[in-house]
Amino acid sequence: xxxxxxxxxxxxxxxxxxxxxxxxxxxxxxxxxxxxxxxxxxxxxxxxxxxxxxxxxxxxxxxxxxxxxxxxxxxxxxxxxxxxxxxxxxxxxxxxxxxxxxxxxxxxxxxxxxxxxxxxxxxxxxxxxxxxxxxxxxxxxxxxxxxxxxxxxxxxxxxxxxxxxxxxxxxxxxxxxxxxxxxxxxxxxxxxxxxxxxxxxxxxxxxxxxxxxxxxxxxxxxxxxxxxxxxxxxxxxxxxxxxxxxxxxxxxxx
Amino acid sequence: xxxxxxxxxxxxxxxxxxxxxxxxxxxxxxxxxxxxxxxxxxxxxxxxxxxxxxxxxxxxxxxxxxxxxxxxxxxxxxxxxxxxxxxxxxxxxxxxxxxxxxxxxxxxxxxxxxxxxxxxxxxxxxxxxxxxxxxxxxxxxxxxxxxxxxxxxxxxxxxxxxxxxxxxxxxxxxxxxxxxxxxxxxxxxxxxxxxxxxxxxxxxxxxxxxxxxxxxxxxxxxxxxxxxxxxxxxxxxxxxxxxxxxxxxxxxxxxxxxxxxxxxxxxxxxxxxxxxxxxxxxxxxxxxxxxxxxxxxxxxxxxxxxxxxxxxxxxxxxxxxxxxxxxxxxxxxxxxxxxxxxxxxxxxxxxxxxxxxxxxxxxxxxxxxxxxxxxxxxxxxxxxxxxxxxxxxxxxxxxxx
Ligand SMILES: Nc1ncnc2c1ncn2[C@@H]1O[C@H](COP(=O)(O)OP(=O)(O)OP(=O)(O)O)[C@@H](O)[C@H]1O
Ligand SMILES: [Mg+2]
Numbered sequence: 001x002x003x004x005x006x007x008x009x010x011x012x013x014x015x016x017x018x019x020x021x022x023x024x025x026x027x028x029x030x031x032x033x034x035x036x037x038x039x040x041x042x043x044x045x046x047x048x049x050x051x052x053x054x055x056x057x058x059x060x061x062x063x064x065x066x067x068x069x070x071x072x073x074x075x076x077x078x079x080x081x082x083x084x085x086x087x088x089x090x091x092x093x094x095x096x097x098x099x100x101x102x103x104x105x106x107x108x109x110x111x112x113x114x115x116x117x118x119x120x121x122x123x124x125x126x127x128x129x130x131x132x133x134x135x136x137x138x139x140x141x142x143x144x145x146x147x148x149x150x151x152x153x154x155x156x157x158x159x160x161x162x163x164x165x166x167x168x169x170x171x172x173x174x175x176x177x178x179x180x181x182x183x184x185x186x187x188x189x190x191x192x193x194x195x196x197x198x199x200x201x202x203x204x205x206x207x208x209x210x211x212x213x214x215x216x217x218x219x220x221x222x223x224x225x226x227x228x229x230x231x232x233x234x235x236x237x238x239x240x241x242x243x244x245x246x247x248x249x250x251x252x253x254x
Numbered sequence: 255x256x257x258x259x260x261x262x263x264x265x266x267x268x269x270x271x272x273x274x275x276x277x278x279x280x281x282x283x284x285x286x287x288x289x290x291x292x293x294x295x296x297x298x299x300x301x302x303x304x305x306x307x308x309x310x311x312x313x314x315x316x317x318x319x320x321x322x323x324x325x326x327x328x329x330x331x332x333x334x335x336x337x338x339x340x341x342x343x344x345x346x347x348x349x350x351x352x353x354x355x356x357x358x359x360x361x362x363x364x365x366x367x368x369x370x371x372x373x374x375x376x377x378x379x380x381x382x383x384x385x386x387x388x389x390x391x392x393x394x395x396x397x398x399x400x401x402x403x404x405x406x407x408x409x410x411x412x413x414x415x416x417x418x419x420x421x422x423x424x425x426x427x428x429x430x431x432x433x434x435x436x437x438x439x440x441x442x443x444x445x446x447x448x449x450x451x452x453x454x455x456x457x458x459x460x461x462x463x464x465x466x467x468x469x470x471x472x473x474x475x476x477x478x479x480x481x482x483x484x485x486x487x488x489x490x491x492x493x494x495x496x497x498x499x500x501x502x503x504x505x506x507x508x509x510x511x512x513x514x515x516x517x518x519x520x521x522x523x524x525x526x527x528x529x530x531x532x533x534x535x536x537x538x539x540x541x542x543x544x545x546x547x548x549x550x551x552x553x554x555x556x557x558x559x560x561x562x563x564x565x566x567x568x569x570x571x572x573x574x575x576x577x578x579x580x581x582x583x584x585x586x587x588x589x590x591x592x593x594x595x596x597x598x599x600x601x602x603x604x605x606x607x608x609x610x611x612x613x614x615x616x617x618x619x620x621x622x623x624x625x626x627x628x629x630x631x632x633x634x635x636x637x638x639x640x641x642x643x644x645x646x647x648x649x650x651x652x653x654x655x
Contacts, residue, residue, distance in 0.1 A: 050496060076498035088496070090489040093482070101486055104479055114509055116482040122479060165498065202419035220267055 001064075002030040003201050004049070004169060009058035011044055011225075019055070019225045026169075026218075031195065031202045033216035033233075035209075041225040042205045043085055044061050051080050060243045062169065073110050078213045079168035083175050085205075087154035089161070091147030095138060098146050098157055099129035102165045136160040137186065139203060152179035155226040158188065163194060176211050187212050213237075262473050265555065269469060271460040276300055277452045284449030288582060291574060292568055297442055297455035299525075301565045304458070304524045309465075310546040310558030311465075311472050312515020314510045314529060317544070317552035319481060321488035325380045325540050326367070326387030330360040330513040332535035334520025336405070339412045339530045342432065347414075348425030349432050349439065349460070349525040353518065354489055360517020361510055362582040368509035372502060375491070394532040411531035432525050434460060439526050457526040464522065468515060473555055475511070484508050516543075549618055551625025560626045565611065572607035 011019040012244045019041045026032045034042050047058055051072040060067050067075050081102075089097050103125035104112065110200035120126070136156050141149065146157060159175055164217040176184040188211060194200060195215075206212045212219065212233070219236045221228040228241055236242055268323045272279065281295030294300070310332060317323055337359045338352030345351050372380040406412055414420070429438040440459035446452075468631030473558055475481045483504050486494050493499050524530050533539070542565065550561025580596040580603070587595065602610045 052496075057404075071500070072495040073498050073500045076280070076496055082496060084496075088490060088493040089491060090486050092425070092489040093485060097482055097485075100479075100482070101494070101499070102497050106484070108479075108502040110498060111503040113480060115475045115478045115507075116257075116512070118474075119477055119479050119482055120259070125479075128413050211277075 002026045004062060004063070004203065005061045006045070006049070006060075007059045007061075009045070009048055009060065010054050011041075011048060011077045012051060015118055019048070019223055021226055022058070022222075024081055024227065024230075026201060029195075029199055030217045031191075031204060032217045033212045034097055034203065034205045034222055035097070035212060035217045035219060036222035036228075040222045042222055043044055043173055044225075046082060046173055046203075046205065049075075049171065050080060066072070075103070076165075078169075079170065081162035081165050081167035081169075082171040083155070083158050083162050083173060085173040085177070087158050089146045089149065089154055089158055091145070093146055094142065094143050095133065095146050095157060096126075096129060096142040097151070098161060099142075099164060099210065102127050103128050105166050119153045132160045132164040135163075135190065152183050155179060159187065159190075166198065168199065168201060170200055170202045172202065172206070174205055174207060176206065176208055184211065190214060228230060256470070258470075258473060258477070262477065262555075265467075266470060266473065269556065269559070270466055273304065273466060276303070276462070277454050281450060281452055283317060285446075285451040287450060291570060291579065294571060297440075297453055297458050297571050299566065300458045301461050301522075301526045302562050302570070304461045304560040305519050305526075305537070306543075306566055307464050307544065307559040308461075308468050308510060308522070309519035309543050310550070310562040311468055312512040312519070313543045314474060314512075314547050314552060314554075314558040315475060315484075315515070316512035317547055318483035318558070319488060320508050321379045322372070322375065322505055322509070323544065324371075324383040324509070324512075325537065325544065326371075326383035326385075326390075327512065327543055328535050328537070328539035329367070329387040329390040330364055330516035331520035331523070331539065332390065332530070333531065333535055334360045334410055334517030335519075335524045335530035336394070336523035337517070338521040338529055339414065342414050342420070342524070342528050343412075343418040344421065346420045347428060347430065347432050347528075348422070348598025349434050351430075353464075353521045353525060355523070356517045357484050357514050360520065361514040364510045364513025365506070368506045368513070372505050373604075384537060384540070384653045387535060388537060391532055391535040391537075393537055406530075406532060408532070410449055411529050415530045432528050446555050458539070461522050461526065463517070467554075468518070469559070476555060480504070480507070513642075545615060545653070548623055549615060551627030554625065554627040557625045558625040564614075564626070566610045568607050572603050572610060573605065575603035577604075 004024070004026040005025040006022055009019055010017070010111070022045060022197065026167055034045065043052065044101040047066065048055045051070055052172065053069065054068065060079060062078055063073040065078070079145065084114050090101065107125060130139070133142055135160065138153065138157060141153065151158065155175060155178060159172070163172055176187055179187065191202065192215065202215070204212070204215060218230065219233055221236065221242050229236065229239060231239070258266065277295045277300065279295070280292045280300065283289035283293050313324070313327055334356035337356040338349070340356050341352035367383070369385050371379055371386065374382060394406040396408060398405040427493070428436055430482045434441045434456070435454050439460070441456040443454040444451060445454065483499065487501050487504055494501050520534065523534070544563035546565050547558045548561070549564060550559065551557025577596060577600060580599055581592065584595045618625060
């Protein structure tokens with residue numbers, strides 16, 4: 001059984017069946033890519049995993065425990081971190097502060113009343129954040145306001161924030177969109193290295209096939225809210241249904 | 255020192271010196287000069303400066319850091335005022351039990367209201383707090399004031415009567431007025447130097463000392479991990495929740511802390527003048543603290559204190575300038591000109607002081623969104639740029655504090 005088990009998940013928005021009968025099993029310590037055309041329901045699926053949306057039907061479990069009915073912060077504390085399709089960072093805070101927040105969430109849990117402690121005295125969290133920024137090549141931007149960074153840098157900051165929490169499952173929603181080619185390659189290398197060093201499972205949504213085929217061990221193709229095929233990268237490459245789906249010609253899915 | 259970095263420490267020291275010397279600084283004009291009416295160094299007004307300073311410092315911890323705009327903080331001010339007077343009625347005129355109780359009751363009251371109102375954010379939160387404050391006002395004004403159960407004494411206001419128990423009061427040794435260990439709040443030492451007159455008042459110095467403690471605690475909160483989390487709430491609450499942090503208790507803690515600051519301010523208002531009326535809970539009073547904070551600079555350390563000072567100065571000084579005073583100022587002009595000047599200025603002073611304040615508020619919000627503090631920073635930057643024209647870029651990335 002995989003670390004993440006999605007069973008028969010369905011989600012409807014008004015008249016639109018965004019997800020129907022989604023079954024997905026992500027094996028521990030693998031990189032699992034989810035690809036599919038625009039509007040296929042990929043982001044919606046991730047939303048159902050982290051408590052942003054509650055699916056109408058089906059079940060989602062992480063490490064044998066159901067995540068449905070839990071609040072987003074509880075699900076994150078279980079070990080699931082997510083990078084969003086549009087960068088979600090703390091724009092008014094400095095890059096360094098952005099990095100420290102997940103550090104505190106990891107060290108102190110969901111809430112800690114410490115109004116008389118000094119931020120600058122939290123040496124462990126600061127050192128951890130510094131290290132993570134260096135890893136991501138953002139160290140020289142640490143005093144910048146996060147909002148004033150380029151889109152690619154915001155993305156990399158968000159990835160670094162999620163990684164610094166040492167999650168067991170990392171969900172990446174188009175992590176390299178808006179990045180320069182060099183940064184994309186750096187990000188691929190970083191993710192590969194993280195994968196080798198830690199026990200981490202990664203589910204990645206990506207349109208950039210270079211990224212997908214560099215990282216993924218398994219690929220699920222999602223079209224019109226339903227998984228079309230799931231297979232190894234090599235088998236997916238030549239799959240006729242995949243080509244169809246990407247050309248948007250699928251009317252009937254068997 | 256005291257767990258502050260050098261910059262914050264010097265700010266605290268400057269504020270401490272200014273508050274301690276306020277009776278001198280605020281009376282720059284000789285007592286019998288025409289400008290004497292601009293002197294603000296009399297006890298009643300100086301007390302208001304520091305008490306409303308405390309109110310605004312606390313409000314800023316909620317609004318400035320988390321962005322949650324409460325329109326009902328006057329309710330906590332009122333609760334604090336009533337609590338303090340009740341201590342006078344039951345125990346005696348020493349102000350310390352009253353001040354302590356005002357902090358405790360307003361904190362509990364804020365916990366209750368916060369638990370309900372913080373379920374919503376944005377405009378809905380603001381409306382909910384406003385509704386609760388107006389309910390509290392109604393309770394204080396009428397409901398909780400009936401012959402069987404008289405908690406607030408309604409329209410008249412809560413005050414000490416001769417037949418109150420005052421268990422620990424001893425009229426022979428202690429003044430029949432609020433005091434601290436026998437030293438009356440109203441005790442004022444007047445010092446005349448040349449044409450100048452300075453007033454050193456016990457009540458003011460007690461309130462000023464408490465304000466300094468409050469200011470120090472606020473700096474510590476701003477510089478703590480907790481304070482950073484409150485800024486994170488304002489910046490991106492969603493991201494915070496998806497990062498494994500529960501934003502609700504953070505906002506609740508900020509709400510309760512700011513409620514306690516408000517209650518403390520209310521208690522001090524009663525300590526310097528032992529009469530608590532329901533009008534302190536009116537929505538206008540809630541709105542006033544919002545204005546103070548925004549005018550001075552929300553989210554900055556010193557801004558709310560400046561805003562409180564400015565508004566109280568206008569309320570008390572500009573409102574006293576009437577036509578007679580204006581005629582006095584312009585009597586050197588020919589008659590026609592004199593009348594013209596008086597007619598022109600008349601709407602902006604006296605009862606029209608709100609108009610002047612409104613204009614200042616609009617100007618500040620439009621041109622200095624960061625409030626008076628931003629104005630000060632701009633001037634500072636301009637001066638330093640002039641000083642070192644050749645030196646490289648003056649843009650510092652220091653946060654605006
Ligand atoms: N909150 C919502 N309310 C209504 N409709 C929604 C909502 N979220 C998504 N949808 C719709 O559901 C469908 C799936 O959207 P989703 O964002 O999951 O697609 P996606 O596969 O992530 O596409 P993309 O590659 O463009 O990111 C789309 O048609 C979208 O318009
Ligand atoms: Mg998407």
